[in-house]
Amino acid sequence: MARIELKNIVKKYGDGFPAVNDVSIDIADGELLILVGPSGCGKSTLLRMIVGLEDITSGDLLIDGERVNDLAPRERDLAMVFQNYALYPHLTVGENIAFPLRLAHGKVSEEEVRSRVQRAADMLELNEHLDRKPANLSGGQRQRVAMGRAIVRDAKAFLFDEPLSNLDAKLRGQMRTEIARMQRSLATTTVYVTHDQTEAMTLGDRVAVLRKGVLQQVASPRELYEQPVNLFVAGFIGSPPMNFLPARVAGDRLQLPFCEVPAPAVIGAERRQGELLVVGVRPEHFDDVEVTEAPAGAVTFSAPVDVTEWLGNELYAYIPFEAAAETKEQLAELDRELDGESMRSQLVVTLDAMTSVRDGDTAQLWFDPDRMHVFDPSTGENLTRDEERAVAIGELSEKLRLRSLERAARSSGGRKEPMGART
Amino acid sequence: MGAMSRKEKGLWYLGALFIVLYALLPVAWIVSLSFKAESDLANRSFLPTNATGENYSGIFSGDGAELFLPALRNSVIVCLVATVIAVVLAMFAAYAIARLDFPGKRLVLTSALAVAVFPVITMVTPLFNLWRQIGLYDTIPGLVIPYLALTLPISIWTMSAFFRGIPWDMEQAAQVDGATSWQAFRKVIVPLAAPGVFTTAIIAFFIAWNDFVFGISLTSTSRAQPVPAALSSFTGSSYFVQPTGAISAAAVIVTIPVVLLALVFQRRIVAGLTNGAVKG
Numbered sequence: 001m002a003r004i005e006l007k008n009i010v011k012k013y014g015d016g017f018p019a020v021n022d023v024s025i026d027i028a029d030g031e032l033l034i035l036v037g038p039s040g041c042g043k044s045t046l047l048r049m050i051v052g053l054e055d056i057t058s059g060d061l062l063i064d065g066e067r068v069n070d071l072a073p074r075e076r077d078l079a080m081v082f083q084n085y086a087l088y089p090h091l092t093v094g095e096n097i098a099f100p101l102r103l104a105h106g107k108v109s110e111e112e113v114r115s116r117v118q119r120a121a122d123m124l125e126l127n128e129h130l131d132r133k134p135a136n137l138s139g140g141q142r143q144r145v146a147m148g149r150a151i152v153r154d155a156k157a158f159l160f161d162e163p164l165s166n167l168d169a170k171l172r173g174q175m176r177t178e179i180a181r182m183q184r185s186l187a188t189t190t191v192y193v194t195h196d197q198t199e200a201m202t203l204g205d206r207v208a209v210l211r212k213g214v215l216q217q218v219a220s221p222r223e224l225y226e227q228p229v230n231l232f233v234a235g236f237i238g239s240p241p242m243n244f245l246p247a248r249v250a251g252d253r254l255q256l257p258f259c260e261v262p263a264p265a266v267i268g269a270e271r272r273q274g275e276l277l278v279v280g281v282r283p284e285h286f287d288d289v290e291v292t293e294a295p296a297g298a299v300t301f302s303a304p305v306d307v308t309e310w311l312g313n314e315l316y317a318y319i320p321f322e323a324a325a326e327t328k329e330q331l332a333e334l335d336r337e338l339d340g341e342s343m344r345s346q347l348v349v350t351l352d353a354m355t356s357v358r359d360g361d362t363a364q365l366w367f368d369p370d371r372m373h374v375f376d377p378s379t380g381e382n383l384t385r386d387e388e389r390a391v392a393i394g395e396l397s398e399k400l401r402l403r404s405l406e407r408a409a410r411s412s413g414g415r416k417e418p419m420g421a422r423t
Numbered sequence: 424m425g426a427m428s429r430k431e432k433g434l435w436y437l438g439a440l441f442i443v444l445y446a447l448l449p450v451a452w453i454v455s456l457s458f459k460a461e462s463d464l465a466n467r468s469f470l471p472t473n474a475t476g477e478n479y480s481g482i483f484s485g486d487g488a489e490l491f492l493p494a495l496r497n498s499v500i501v502c503l504v505a506t507v508i509a510v511v512l513a514m515f516a517a518y519a520i521a522r523l524d525f526p527g528k529r530l531v532l533t534s535a536l537a538v539a540v541f542p543v544i545t546m547v548t549p550l551f552n553l554w555r556q557i558g559l560y561d562t563i564p565g566l567v568i569p570y571l572a573l574t575l576p577i578s579i580w581t582m583s584a585f586f587r588g589i590p591w592d593m594e595q596a597a598q599v600d601g602a603t604s605w606q607a608f609r610k611v612i613v614p615l616a617a618p619g620v621f622t623t624a625i626i627a628f629f630i631a632w633n634d635f636v637f638g639i640s641l642t643s644t645s646r647a648q649p650v651p652a653a654l655s656s657f658t659g660s661s662y663f664v665q666p667t668g669a670i671s672a673a674a675v676i677v678t679i680p681v682v683l684l685a686l687v688f689q690r691r692i693v694a695g696l697t698n699g700a701v702k703g
Contacts, residue, residue, distance in 0.1 A: 072598070074602060080599045086592035088611055088614075099597075149600065
């Protein structure tokens with residue numbers, strides 16, 4: 001149980017390159033915070049600084065208000081699950097889980113060790129494997145052993161470093177739910193690193209998006225999705241990713257590749273005549289006129305569909321377009337940063353599976369201009385971000401978080417005692 | 424890799440058989456010699472016409488025993504002591520080399536390699552003079568020290584390779600779990616490195632056991648003379664008889680501990696222990 005504060009944390013390596021630059025995050029007690037970003041954004045480095053495996057170049061790391069920059073990992077009392085699990089191959093599953101308790105020998109009696117290992121094994125359904133060696137376990141079982149080793153002692157917080165990236169897709173989904181359930185019921189502060197935005201969105205109370213060592217936005221998944229602060233966050237969150245279209249300001253209208261839309265008042269169109277902006281629309285905010293009728297205020301346009309992908313519950317349609325050279329370069333750069341590699345500029349729309357749109361058709365589509373975002377291409381800043389709405393979303397998700405913690409406390413009160421309640 | 428055809432497999436077996444025979448023939452020859460009687464030695468046949476144990480009884484009792492048994496004792500003591508010291512020192516050195524970043528790390532490794540390839544014979548004369556001056560000549564420590572020069576470099580090299588093979592994460596996991604550096608080393612790294620330690624120990628032991636140059640140059644009496652050196656001072660039953668049979672018997676005897684060691688630790692040498700520690 002702990003509150004973790006990061007204050008202006010910087011990590012510089014020998015060559016002076018800042019892997020993590022001036023990151024400040026306040027992680028509340030019992031909160032599950034996700035650190036997410038493309039490879040090389042410094043998320044793992046940040047986690048390793050929290051646990052004490054990397055030195056902090058400058059800034060302060062506080063656990064429960066106490067500065068721990070100079071404490072060794074073992075003095076910080078945090079538990080970590082490594083990406084490759086780092087199980088001890090010479091010990092049985094039971095001894096692996098008991099390892100942290102055995103180190104504190106003298107403090108924990110043999111009987112206590114056995115009962116705690118038993119409880120962790122019950123929770124993770126590892127009972128029948130306690131006497132086996134890690135080499136004989138499947139990937140998912142090894143992952144659970146690694147979690148068992150983390151939860152067996154009353155650590156102040158759990159740290160996860162891409163714990164699911166070595167599992168196959170199905171198992172990953174199951175373990176994700178399992179981690180969420182475990183975190184809720186133990187109500188332990190958790191920091192979770194992942195590069196997978198789906199994991200980030202589904203697991204996190206709040207998500208911190210990092211780019212090249214710089215914190216972009218810390219917010220609830222909902223706020224990241226609805227009110228991203230910049231192009232990078234907008235492009236990172238959501239799958240398929242948000243479409244970025246070049247938009248020329250003309251009068252009080254924005255000219256997009258296939259249509260014109262009224263310019264939102266907040267961007268100050270009169271000051272930006274002739275400027276090239278970037279409009280972002282999520283694929284799922286498009287609809288087929290044939291399937292759903294366009295509501296009032298929606299913009300309807302027709303566009304030639306190049307390729308379609310039918311997924312059963314929905315259909316992706318790809319619509320190529322010619323982008324102006326000046327935005328093209330910047331969008332390609334952004335795409336590379338997001339670990340993508342798009343060859344051509346294209347619009348992706350997610351349509352209802354009932355649609356009759358097929359490869360080569362000209363589709364009649366609509367979208368609601370209220371849901372689009374307008375970005376300044378030079379700074380990447382989101383010009384249409386609604387601060388008030390963002391705050392409201394933030395408050396709502398905080399309320400939901402506290403409620404689920406309360407519920408967890410109530411339900412574990414009914415059990416004999418919560419895991420980790422002893423000292 | 425596809426399955427080998429029958430013919431291919433047969434050829435591989437044939438090749439392997441040839442190599443094994445080639446390697447074992449001299450050993451078999453020595454064993455055969457050791458069972459031959461004196462009159463039988465030059466009879467131009469591979470097998471003894473009448474197998475006899477007189478060569479063995481000759482080295483374990485009587486004149487031969489006075490020479491051979493102390494030499495055997497010396498060899499065992501010198502080699503064990505040298506091996507233990509080399510392995511313990513090399514373990515710490517290799518751990519530091521594999522895990523820590525310190526100035527002069529490359530220097531340590533290269534100088535270890537330089538010492539390993541340094542011709543032994545060039546060290547002998549200065550050592551001989553020095554040992555005589557400071558009273559180490561013909562003593563057990565006088566042999567242990569040069570043996571360390573032989574075994575340490577190779578031990579450091581093999582063990583640092585082993586330590587590098589142990590995932591860093593394992594140790595960091597131990598530290599996060601609450602272990603001190605020493606606990607992490609003792610409870611996680613040492614058990615994982617055990618196959619490496621055994622392999623290194625055996626290699627070091629063999630090197631020391633097989634040494635002849637230091638043994639013959641730095642000792643003169645049964646106080647410290649090891650077996651390889653003692654063999655060279657064997658004599659036949661009379662001045663005119665070559666001690667071939669006795670030497671063969673002694674050679675067979677000194678081979679036994681080496682073979683036993685290899686067999687006993689065969690399983691430990693197989694370095695498959697880290698399997699399953701991390702996702703491969």
